[in-house]
Amino acid sequence: MKALRVFAIGGWLSYRALFSWLQPSLFVMVLLVPSVTQMIFFVFLGRAADVENDTFFIVGNALVAAAVPCLFAMSQTIAEERFTLTLPALVVSPANRVALFLGRAFPSVANGAIVAAFALVVGVTVFGIKLGAAAIPGVVLSIVIVAFSCTGIGLLNASLGLRWRETAVLSNFILYFLLLFAGVNVPLDLLPGWLQTVSQGLPITHGAEAARQIVAGSSIVDVAGLLAAEALVGTVYAVVGLVLLRRFEVIARRNATLEVA
Amino acid sequence: MTRLLRTMTLGWKLHFKQESRNPFFLWIVVCTPVIYATMAYFLFQGGQKQATLVAAAVGSAMMGIWSLTTTAAAAALQRQRRLGILELLVASPTPFWATFLPITLAIATIGIYSLGTGLLYVRLLFGVPVSVDDWLAFVVAVPPTILSIGMLGFLMGSAFVRFRAAWMVGNLFEFPVWTICGFLIPLALLPGWVAPIAWVLAPTWGMNALRNAALGTSAWPDIAMCTLLSIVYAVLGGLLLKAFLRMARERATLGLT
Numbered sequence: 189m190k191a192l193r194v195f196a197i198g199g200w201l202s203y204r205a206l207f208s209w210l211q212p213s214l215f216v217m218v219l220l221v222p223s224v225t226q227m228i229f230f231v232f233l234g235r236a237a238d239v240e241n242d243t244f245f246i247v248g249n250a251l252v253a254a255a256v257p258c259l260f261a262m263s264q265t266i267a268e269e270r271f272t273l274t275l276p277a278l279v280v281s282p283a284n285r286v287a288l289f290l291g292r293a294f295p296s297v298a299n300g301a302i303v304a305a306f307a308l309v310v311g312v313t314v315f316g317i318k319l320g321a322a323a324i325p326g327v328v329l330s331i332v333i334v335a336f337s338c339t340g341i342g343l344l345n346a347s348l349g350l351r352w353r354e355t356a357v358l359s360n361f362i363l364y365f366l367l368l369f370a371g372v373n374v375p376l377d378l379l380p381g382w383l384q385t386v387s388q389g390l391p392i393t394h395g396a397e398a399a400r401q402i403v404a405g406s407s408i409v410d411v412a413g414l415l416a417a418e419a420l421v422g423t424v425y426a427v428v429g430l431v432l433l434r435r436f437e438v439i440a441r442r443n444a445t446l447e448v449a
Numbered sequence: 450m451t452r453l454l455r456t457m458t459l460g461w462k463l464h465f466k467q468e469s470r471n472p473f474f475l476w477i478v479v480c481t482p483v484i485y486a487t488m489a490y491f492l493f494q495g496g497q498k499q500a501t502l503v504a505a506a507v508g509s510a511m512m513g514i515w516s517l518t519t520t521a522a523a524a525a526l527q528r529q530r531r532l533g534i535l536e537l538l539v540a541s542p543t544p545f546w547a548t549f550l551p552i553t554l555a556i557a558t559i560g561i562y563s564l565g566t567g568l569l570y571v572r573l574l575f576g577v578p579v580s581v582d583d584w585l586a587f588v589v590a591v592p593p594t595i596l597s598i599g600m601l602g603f604l605m606g607s608a609f610v611r612f613r614a615a616w617m618v619g620n621l622f623e624f625p626v627w628t629i630c631g632f633l634i635p636l637a638l639l640p641g642w643v644a645p646i647a648w649v650l651a652p653t654w655g656m657n658a659l660r661n662a663a664l665g666t667s668a669w670p671d672i673a674m675c676t677l678l679s680i681v682y683a684v685l686g687g688l689l690l691k692a693f694l695r696m697a698r699e700r701a702t703l704g705l706t
Contacts, residue, residue, distance in 0.1 A: 217617045225624035232634045237492035357476045364484045374491045
């Protein structure tokens, strides 16, 4: 019961306070508008390069829009606690660590899914992409699973925040890596073979492919394998992230480096 | 006049050194060109159209310069506020614009790393020769380009002085400017109404100047436009800064807004 309370209330408070979103207008400025402007940039870049069609870039960038809140929110859970000098209090608390960090991850999944859905709706409307009603459940499912997998890598990102102070750099690095190699903006067949292999282990890769196939007319059953792969990738990152969070916490306590990492 | 120049030179030097050691800023100016030049390499090599990768390298370097300016310069005043020295700087006998302008110029100057990284990267990793037809025009074009972007940062920073979340407001302009200033996307591909907006943005002319110099066409008109726009931004920024600071002082909200 206590763990459930830490998960639900702790997660909600952390989401509101740690990401500085006590002003709703910031949500629009930080997440919604950039997700659309980024999409527009890549659609026109795709046209300039004459690679793939608009749908490819709209779906890919809508899904990567989920990665921004997931990556940054999770890293902020450590960085902002350090900034407000509450990280030691958090670490010495007897709260269940899994509940604590999953509680912080859950709002990120919802948040990422909302941002991605918003970007997709705007992209589809502005560029006149045909999205049939039958495709909507599958697209929504893809978005939620991608938001989950991005939060998984976000947990890993948060754990590294215990060892490295520059969490903004780290989050940006992962985001750029996803933009480049997760099949979001560069079709996988244009990448060298070894990078294509790397991309199979990245969040978004399978989810974006699934969403594109659904938009093209496939059913959820047709892309079940891709969605399962996306969920598996996210789960692996989440488990590794939780294990590393615990491990780095122990190391930081042992070396007294919690606030100076 | 000499005192003002000395203040500005010292301010520029100090902030250039200081910001050159900021890991986040260095990340932006070094990694933005690397990532986007890589993307351009894969996209333009893989597509049916071939593009000049040197132009793509310059374009992605310009993206890095703009990215830093829009994030850092827009929030420069907020950082002074956060450090608790904004009131002191405003109250000092030195005109505040002479204190603030060198900060935004120093931030834009760090963009020189971006240009160097972009060109070196495509040369070393992708083996694309840095073939610049008119080196003189290219070298001459760099300072006015950086100056004009710095001035645009000054204008933005002045306009956002009342926003606590200035860096977020500045961030809103990152992708739109990347899109419409011709860094990687030709202006001809965009809707017609975009062109007049692009013309009043100095990065458009800076990019044109560098690209034209690289390709051997005349870059001098673009360099002149960059310089002209720098003057316009400086005047507008100065006026905005004066108006907003007076408002903030009248309402006693300088440290709070």
